[in-house]
Amino acid sequence: MVDWRKSSVTNGGVHLAVFEVAGSAEPGVADPRPTVLLIHGWPDTHHLWTHVAPVLAEDFRVVAYDSRGFGESDRPDGDDAYRLSVLADDLFAVAEAVSPDGPVHIVAHDWGSVQAWEAVTRPGAEQRIGSFVSVSGPNLDYLADWARDNLSRPTPRKLGRALAQASSSSYTVFFQLPVLPKMFFSVAGTPAVWREFLHRVEGTPRENVVVADTLGDDMISGLRLYRANIRQKLRNPESRPTAVPVLEVVNERDIALRPAIFADTYRHAQRLWRRNTPTGHWLPYTRPGYLADVAREFIATHSTGSRTGTSGRMDRARVFSRPNPLSGKLAVVTGAGSGIGRATARALAERGCELVLADIDTAAVEETAQESKAAGASASPYELDVSDTAAVTDFADVVRARHGVPDIVVNNAGIGLAGGALDATDEQIDRLLDVNLRGVVSGSRAFGRQMVERGVGGHIVNIASAAAFTPQRTLGVYAASKAGVLLFSESLRAELAEHRIGVTAICPGIVDTAIVANTPIAGLDATHEAAERDRLAGWYRRRGFTPDRVADDIVRAIIRDKAVVPVTAEAKIGYRIYRFTPWLSRFAARQKVTR
Incomplete structure (x- = not known):
């Protein structure tokens, strides 16, 4: 007393x-x-x-x-x-x-x-x-x-x-x-x-x-x-x-x-x-x-x-003007150096958030920070490899000490891996799971604990993929990592609901980002792998679905507290097929696609 x-x-x-x-x-x-x-x-x-x-x-x-x-x-x-x-x-x-x-x-x-x-x-x-x-x-x-x-x-x-x-x-x-x-x-x-x-x-x-x-x-x-x-x-x-x-x-x-x-x-x-x-x-x-x-x-x-x-x-x-729902929020975005991460940082900056940006590519994340500042936001860049669990924990502690407990966390960092599961090396699989799944789990846990301790809610966004519910014979390991993100996010949402912390799984389909050009393709030699990557990257560019459109869906999901958000048309269709006629998804997965 x-x-x-x-x-x-x-x-x-x-x-x-x-x-x-x-x-x-x-x-x-x-x-x-x-x-x-x-x-x-x-x-x-x-x-x-x-x-x-x-x-x-x-x-x-x-x-x-x-x-x-x-x-x-x-x-x-x-x-x-x-x-x-x-x-x-x-x-x-x-x-x-x-x-x-x-x-x-x-x-x-x-x-x-x-x-x-x-x-x-x-x-x-x-x-x-x-x-x-x-x-x-x-x-x-x-x-x-x-x-x-x-x-x-x-x-x-x-x-x-x-x-x-x-x-x-x-x-x-x-x-x-x-x-x-x-x-x-x-x-x-x-x-x-x-x-x-x-x-x-x-x-x-x-x-x-x-x-x-x-x-x-x-x-x-x-x-x-x-x-x-x-x-x-x-x-x-x-x-x-x-x-x-x-x-x-x-x-x-x-x-x-x-x-x-x-x-x-x-x-x-x-x-x-x-x-x-x-x-x-x-x-x-x-x-x-x-x-x-x-x-x-x-x-x-x-x-x-x-x-x-x-x-x-x-x-x-x-x-300074009519506030929007995200005005004044502190947002952390990983994988912010390019693609969906950079677009999300830009979208949050335009809505009045302070940004903490992380990426394994220091130069790229610093460039994103400069773009965010040009939009009028406060932005701080950090180097981070999300596959390193200890580094993620240390990063969360630094964010809390320097900036405060974040209101929004976007676990976006991810890598690709194509080709057959039997052809992939152990090293490729370990790296993929460490980044795509363990990195999301580590980021959600480190910042989720902070949000619970603070006691005034928050929102965690985890970037999954349409691959999480559209099985494909050449994306088995990648799909497994993203399916893990999806189900982990659904489970974490239930766990954190009593603390008023929302959790969203974002599931994009074919989006034109740099991840395609950097994706290893198991089972191919270097020459054929490079040619196949170039072909896939060109196809993604012709598809024309840009990262800023994904970022807009991320912002809406945060404001509306959505659980699962399929983004592109093929993702929305695939999500419904897998839910209501899963046999059709399995049948499509067996087909060999030639382009």
Whole structure:
């Protein structure tokens, strides 16, 4: 538990209970570190920050307070005392009292974030507020504008978004009724019921939910927030800009707030950053370590006197225009020096990802990195032989230390081997399986462990092949390696589903890449092998299916969390034949193809 040191601040005759994490400095001795102000929402108190505050206190002076109507603060009568303008006055009063000589950095959740938005959009707020981390709490003026835009010029997509958010917010209508909600929370507003509710709706560990003894009263008193502000803001929004640096932590599984409502924040916030994670509404309880790390890095980036250095990781989360689903993600791509790997790097760069690129060919991967930077992305090239399991593990550790845990991993590196299985040498088979199968397994395991430990999801893409389900007499060993990738990916997807980590197997057919020109053909002498490779490469070029089209399918698969994606026409046909009429696949595999 946190050792809180209690004091009090008065604003307009209302006494606000203020709590500072003890131990950072002796009583009466000024703490020179930047001050972080934590603000809770409904129906919480400063106890919401029980697991976040100690982590932040390692680097900052940490203060929280109970908003009026909650916990140990006063509970003035009437709805007018809970208007956002008044709550913003409370925020500034606390900020002035706890940090009179410098700005505070705000981390706020739910209604705490809503009232912080009211504060940061006041003219000159940047003089008092150094930065703002917003978690699951929109600016109600921006939300009203967003709703009007979606409803005034409706398209099926806009209307769907508006209706989805209306459904998620339907509870607020109940909260604004005069009698029923008070009766409901008089019975259901107990710590045991609340812990069970959070556990069931988003898997929050029951032991993480720390609440005040006043929970039932807080639930009822806090209903004034809904009555005093929602209808007023929706009817008469006054959207104001802010110059305060803002980080929006968008929880993609939020039961109350759909991610779409935050899409237009960039129009108002001059300095905006964004982090999307597949997490739920009560992030301070479910993933406090993650939230603390994200907030600490953002605050350190925008403060002086912090002992925490910055690595520049926040750069990838900067938002300059309407965000897309992959904006700000950290993506690792192996085999990025050419072909599908290079095209995937380019596609992810264009969608706002930071890239970590690896390939056995150093010059080639450096060229891909330069192309990615030209597209406006941050890209770091690394030399890597994925057949070396220890090297893959070390590479994953380096990525985590230098760049962070990746959100996306594309295990693309692969090689080819044609000819009969009986003609292939042991060395050829070992190399093929080490790269194509073991390399994918090693990369998935190393980065998958990191994603699980971080606890906020991610996505792994493994490049298989249509050969995985279209048996051919001259691709037996290659097909085996890719079939292994396919079934491994399906199995890993099941294993990681509970951690919100998606796994996709991409199965291209005939794609014009350099892999064909470099493929050994077992059973042929050097002269005939070179001639056959040239013939196959020419055929692939005439087919005309380019790697960028595969990359587009990879991006769509990540966004839509697809399990198996056959890419080319022949791959899609082959996938269905193998599933529904496998005898036909076996018959076709026996045929000798002459060209």
